[in-house]
Amino acid sequence: RKEVEQDPGPFNVPEGATVAFNCTYSNSASQSFFWYRQDCRKEPKLLMSVYSSGNEDGRFTAQLNRASQYISLLIRDSKLSDSATYLCVVNNFNKFYFGSGTKLNVKP
Amino acid sequence: GAVVSQHPSWVICKSGTSVKIECRSLDFQATTMFWYRQFPKQSLMLMATSNEGSKATYEQGVEKDKFLINHASLTLSTLTVTSAHPEDSSFYICSARAGQARGALYNEQFFGPGTRLTVL
Numbered sequence: 001r002k003e004v005e006q007d008p009g010p011f012n013v014p015e016g017a018t019v020a021f022n023c024t025y026s027n028s029a030s031q032s033f034f035w036y037r038q039d040c041r042k043e044p045k046l047l048m049s050v051y052s053s054g055n056e057d058g059r060f061t062a063q064l065n066r067a068s069q070y071i072s073l074l075i076r077d078s079k080l081s082d083s084a085t086y087l088c089v090v091n092n093f094n095k096f097y098f099g100s101g102t103k104l105n106v107k108p
Numbered sequence: 109g110a111v112v113s114q115h116p117s118w119v120i121c122k123s124g125t126s127v128k129i130e131c132r133s134l135d136f137q138a139t140t141m142f143w144y145r146q147f148p149k150q151s152l153m154l155m156a157t158s159n160e161g162s163k164a165t166y167e168q169g170v171e172k173d174k175f176l177i178n179h180a181s182l183t184l185s186t187l188t189v190t191s192a193h194p195e196d197s198s199f200y201i202c203s204a205r206a207g208q209a210r211g212a213l214y215n216e217q218f219f220g221p222g223t224r225l226t227v228l
Contacts, residue, residue, distance in 0.1 A: 034216070043201050043219040044152070087151065089217075094205075096142065096217060100151040 001026050004090050006099035014107050017078045021102045023088030024070045032091040033064055035073050037084045038101065044087055047073075078106045110136045112204050114220030121192055122228055128188045129223045131202030137182035138204035142217065143175075146199045158185040192227045199224050 006023045013019050025033075033050035048055065050062040050071050061074040075082055083106045088099035111134040121127055131141055139160045144152040156166045156177050164177035176188040189196055203217040 041199075041224075043222045045219070046216060049216065094140070095154065095157070096203075097154070098144075098152045 003097035004099040006102050010103040012105045018076045020074045022072050025090045030090045030092050033071050034089040036087040039084050110218040112218045112220040118224040120226045126190045131185045133183045133204045140205045141185040142203045144201045194227045197227045
């Protein structure tokens with residue numbers, strides 16, 4: 001079983017839509033969680049860390065459910081510039097495991 | 109935020125040659141750096157963890173004699189792909205753990221821009 005699993009998508013949504021991604025992780029002892037964004041042929045960039053209590057940054061909301069071992073990312077009011085691949089990242093004992101990414105296409 | 113640079117950004121080489129890739133943390137000290145490889149339409153795969161002043165820790169299936177890692181200072185780690193072959197063609201990305209970098213969470217990683225290696 002993979003350490004981190006994500007639906008590869010693509011998710012094709014119109015501008016202004018709300019879209020949600022989920023990610024599951026296999027190791028219950030995982031310590032920290034992140035969402036990264038990767039544009040085509042570029043390096044990943046940190047979008048946000050995910051805290052146990054959930055956290056929000058503008059149009060982005062991240063949630064962590066330790067009991068079910070999944071994290072989520074909600075994007076409200078999608079913009080064209082949100083089109084990218086979103087990577088779920090889990091940290092276990094100083095090793096970082098990446099999901100395969102979920103591709104988002106925001107259409108005009 | 110913390111800045112990580114990589115050099116070169118792309119390289120094309122003949123089969124059998126060795127290629128060195130540098131990863132630098134520009135405005136913070138990184139005791140730990142990571143090397144990843146990414147094939148088209150796949151996720152990043154961790155190759156090795158590079159610790160300053162000690163030997164790198166390689167992931168299962170990664171040949172340490174083929175991918176030589178040197179982390180000689182707190183701001184520089186190098187990856188040398190020895191005797192490169194076409195199947196080594198990939199996007200190689202390094203990252204540095206933020207550690208005590210100002211404004212960053214301890215476990216945040218900052219990525220270099222990547223090096224695209226093409227072996228003919």
